Amino acid sequence: MIYRILAVNPGSTSTKIAVYDNDNVVLVKGIDHPACEIAKYNNIQDQFEMRKDEVLKVLKENNIDINTLSAVVGRGGLLPPVKSGAYLVNDQMIDRLVNRPIIEHASNLGAIISYEIAKQLKINAYIYDSVAVDELDDIARLSGICGMDRDCLSHALNSRAMAMKHSKNNNKNYKDLNLIVAHLGGGITVSVHKKGKMVDIVSDDEGSFSPERAGRVPCKKIIDRCFSGEYSHRDMLKMIRGNGGIVSYLGTVDVREVEKMINEGNEDAKLVHEAMAYQVSKSIGELATVVEGKVDAIVITGGIAYSNIITSMIKKRVDFIAPVDIIPGENELESLSLGVLRVLLGEENARVYEENELAKA
Known part of the structure; x- marks a missing residue:
């Protein structure tokens, strides 16, 4: 069945969209929303109708009859902590995302748009591997300050999908392996997957700096800067997320531009480039201890x-731990589609979103 x-x-x-027939891609499109258009809206939720209409317009322009859809899946937004895998979108989830979002974020619109399209077609809408996936072991939650437990915010969608892809490509079952996945993007997160469960992470404010994020910084120095009187709360947040990392050192967020600088003999660019790879490698080594060194593979995506x-720089430092598999790309649309396909094929079950049950799930 298709x-x-x-x-x-x-x-x-x-807004990026894709249409898949089982695991075959039919359409992939990016819909740009100019800054002048976005500026018309007071908050992210107000953009819902505009974005939904644009999605439907693109489908029509590409001769995709929405009545042929079997399911709709949206990027999972910033909900309270949820488990991995698929959740059916329901009124409770929509109420949370519209009226009480944990954080205002564009990804929150994924479930809202999907739900509205699916409702008119009388089919199910899902989210899959939300940004808020939290399967941390209890021991991993402690931060060192009572009442300040670690949050589990990571690139769960692509990280789990690439862990599964690695497993499938090697004729293994994801639930039988211990894997470390490093997601290298505008932000960098590293996660350890123990027998199919993401039990610990190094988040983008705990590990390597990245093109635009500061990563792990010296606590005492950052506190001193906070109380120097020179910076506002907003300034400090922007310093570590948006103006930190490579852009802080070199004035660009584009790794290709950094490599061009290196080829032109820029020693500062060379040092920053190597330092980022060095710090990613440290995070991978850190998480290897979680599974007592029993790592089947390291996936870089x-x-x-x-x-x-x-x-190559990362592999040189970590391949003594386990074989390294490079699977580049964000792969988010593919990850969403194939996740829901597994639900439709009966290979996975979708959870029902109920806020009072989240902690017990």
Whole structure:
């Protein structure tokens, strides 16, 4: 049987969509939302109708009859902590995302758009591997300050999908392996997957700096800067997320531009480039201890994984731990679609979102 799945992935200034027939891609499109258009709306939720209409317009322009859809899946937004895998979108989830979002974020629109499209077609809408996936072991939650437990915010969608892809490509079952996955993008997160469960992470504020994020910084120095009187709360947040990392040192967020600088003999660029790879490697080594060194493979993914220079530097430092598999790209639309396909094929079950049951799930 052929299942046709629409995947919707909203970003800050674009909405990416894909249509899959089972695991075969039919359509992939990026819909740009100019800054002047976005500026018309007071908050992210207000953009819902505009974005939904744009999605439907693109489907029509590409001769995709929405009545042929079997399911719709949206990028899972910033909900309270949820488990991995698929959740059916329901009124409770929509109420949370519209009226009480944990954080205002464009990804919150994924479920809302999907639900509205699916409702008119009388089919199910899903999210899959939300940003808020939290399967941390209890021991991993402690931070060192009572009442300040670690949050589990990571690139769960692509990281789990690439862990599964690695497993399938090697004729193994994801639930039988211990894997470490490094997602290298605008932010960098590293996760350890123990027998199919993401039990610990190094988040983008705990590990390596990245093109635009500071990563792990010296606590005492950052506290001193906070109380220097020179910076506002907003300034400090922007310093570590948006103006930190590579852009702080070199004035660019583009790794390709950094590599061009290196080729032109820029020693500062060379040092920053190597330092990022060095710090990613440290995070991988850190998480290897979680599974007592019993790591079956290390997967490097994300947009920066297209850089042979970066992946080679990381591989050189970590391949003593386990074999390294490079699977570049964000792969989010594919990950959403194939996740829901597994639900439709009966290979996975979808959870029902109930806020009072989340902690017990």
